[in-house]
Amino acid sequence: MPRWEPSAEDRLREAALALFLARGYENVTVADITDAAGLTRRTFSRYFADKRDVLFAGSDRLPQVISKAVAEADASLGPAQALLAGLAGTAATLAANVPRSPERRRVVAGSAELRERERTKFAAVSDSLTEALLARGATETAARMLAEVGIAVFRAAFARWTEEPDGADFPVYIHEAAAELTTALAPVAERD
Known part of the structure; x- marks a missing residue:
């Protein structure tokens, strides 16, 4: 076998995802993944720390990507509008660069361990968004609440x-979820 395998990372991702979907995440080992991809454990270790990393590799960049999109939103937008613009921009980027999202989501939903990892990821996103919203003029309390609401809208x-x-583009769903939330909160605002 040659020292370098072309598209090894993609082959490992595809093999892992197919196995996770067929057997469940907990019933698949790194050896199963490497066997299915026709690669070695050493090759696997070049790209991923463990089998969870196959699904979450690169997710450590999400907090920075979202907060940067919020920070770079039109300067005339208030914190809430900048948050929505940043979420929609991030959604477009993810849609273009993260293949097989529906399958990945199904695997994560089926595993308590992966759901916990997902929560940890979004806690980091919340902290990063809070900082970006503070920089856009939100109060501490508003920034924290908006960050959490933004994550709920995004999810x-x-x-x-x-x-x-085969439905709408991801950013369209961002705007729809935000509109649905706004409609749900309207009666609360009218009570005052």
């Missing part, structure tokens, strides 16, 4: 987008 939109692969 709801992601779920819809992955459930309807």
Whole structure:
């Protein structure tokens, strides 16, 4: 076998995802993945720390990507509008660069371990968004609440987008989820 395998990372991802979907995440080992991809454990270790990393590799960049999109939103936008613009921009980037999102989401949903890893990822996103919103003039309390609401909107939109692969573009679902939330909160605002 040659020292370098062309598209080894992609082959490992595809093999892992197919196995996770067929057997469940917990029932697949790194050896199963490397065997299915026709590669070695050493090759696997070049790209991934463990089998979870196959699904989450690169997710450590998400907090920075989202907060940068919020920070770079039009300067005339307030914090909430900048958050929505940043989420929509990030959604477009993810849609273009993260293949097989519906399948990945199904695997994560089926594993308590992976759901916990997902929560940890979004906790980091929340912290990063809070900082970006503070920089845009939000108060500490507003920044924290907006960050959490933004994550809820993003996750709801992601779920819809992955459930309807032939539906609208991911950013459209961001705007729809935000509009739905605004409508749901309208009665609360009217009570005052």
